[in-house]
Amino acid sequence: MSHANETDEVGHAKSTDRGHDQEPSPIEPAVAPSSAVLGVHEMTRTFGEVLAVDTLSLGIEAGELRAVIGPNGAGKTTLFNCIMGALNPTEGSVYLNGSEITGDAEEQRPHKGMARSFQSNQLFADQTVLENIRLVVQTARQGAFSMDLFRSHYSVGRERAIEIADDVGLTADLDAEAKNLPHGEQRRLGIAMALATDPDVLLLDEPTSGMSPAATAETASLIKEVRDDRGLTVVLIEHDMDVVLSISDRITVLNRGEVIATDSPDAIQGNQAVQDAYLGGMREEI
Numbered sequence: 001m002s003h004a005n006e007t008d009e010v011g012h013a014k015s016t017d018r019g020h021d022q023e024p025s026p027i028e029p030a031v032a033p034s035s036a037v038l039g040v041h042e043m044t045r046t047f048g049e050v051l052a053v054d055t056l057s058l059g060i061e062a063g064e065l066r067a068v069i070g071p072n073g074a075g076k077t078t079l080f081n082c083i084m085g086a087l088n089p090t091e092g093s094v095y096l097n098g099s100e101i102t103g104d105a106e107e108q109r110p111h112k113g114m115a116r117s118f119q120s121n122q123l124f125a126d127q128t129v130l131e132n133i134r135l136v137v138q139t140a141r142q143g144a145f146s147m148d149l150f151r152s153h154y155s156v157g158r159e160r161a162i163e164i165a166d167d168v169g170l171t172a173d174l175d176a177e178a179k180n181l182p183h184g185e186q187r188r189l190g191i192a193m194a195l196a197t198d199p200d201v202l203l204l205d206e207p208t209s210g211m212s213p214a215a216t217a218e219t220a221s222l223i224k225e226v227r228d229d230r231g232l233t234v235v236l237i238e239h240d241m242d243v244v245l246s247i248s249d250r251i252t253v254l255n256r257g258e259v260i261a262t263d264s265p266d267a268i269q270g271n272q273a274v275q276d277a278y279l280g281g282m283r284e285e286i
């Protein structure tokens with residue numbers, strides 16, 4: 001069918017006609033880039049012949065907790081990388097708080113209000129939990145990394161870092177070196193360091209992967225709490241369906257680089273196109 005007259009999630013007329021026979025996605029009312037906290041407009045990303053993200057649009061509203069799910073290779077990580085600036089989209093645009101940020105360097109995005117959870121290899125392994133968070137608080141305030149961060153300015157950002165550690169349940173680990181933390185706590189520290197940039201939008205890439213069921217449940221509660229307490233907008237890629245279904249306001253399902261559905265958890269569970277996509281190659285059941 002033709003997509004020529006469709007309106008996408010951010011309120012633009014879709015311009016492409018790729019001849020797909022799929023029905024239009026049950027997408028929420030259009031959210032224009034200027035009113036979406038995070039907007040993606042007709043983004044495409046190719047790797048040679050591989051079409052990883054295909055004319056994809058999203059409009060995430062302020063305070064929303066949105067999960068992005070899909071079978072392996074659906075394009076979730078590529079989408080995140082293009083949103084965060086780790087990759088440039090081949091085509092299309094990214095908007096943050098109504099302004100286009102498509103060409104901005106990855107390092108600039110935290111200063112504009114977008115943060116991604118720090119990965120284990122991005123932690124300062126020999127520094128304490130408190131120092132890791134404080135360094136990010138101070139860097140965010142100074143706008144640049146400086147060796148002064150390691151010297152005498154311990155009061156700078158210290159109180160704020162203690163508050164953030166408390167928010168993510170790391171108060172008891174303040175003096176522990178990052179490298180000695182269990183995996184789940186390192187993930188929490190990664191979230192704390194993202195929060196230390198005081199973001200409007202927090203992106204979380206598989207925040208519970210490799211965690212025990214108990215740590216997974218704790219992390220899911222933490223994400224929801226952080227959103228509720230701070231009014232943050234949270235976008236997460238997550239494979240654990242219990243997590244996705246229990247904390248998301250809305251779920252976007254990708255398949256072969258395209259959005260096949262954006263809807264409430266209940267509606268997504270009953271969506272036939274979603275079931276078909278998962279049965280076509282998923283390792284999880286929905």
Ligand SMILES: Nc1ncnc2c1ncn2[C@@H]1O[C@H](COP(=O)(O)OP(=O)(O)OP(=O)(O)O)[C@@H](O)[C@H]1O
Pocket residue numbers: 047050051052070071072073074075076077078079
């Ligand atoms: N750097 C790259 N070079 C070539 N192809 C890539 C690259 N990164 C991703 N791809 C391809 O793009 C497609 C989308 O991959 P992506 O990693 O974004 O999917 P995903 O939904 O995150 O998958 P998973 O759930 O397995 O992590 C896949 O076909 C993948 O092989």
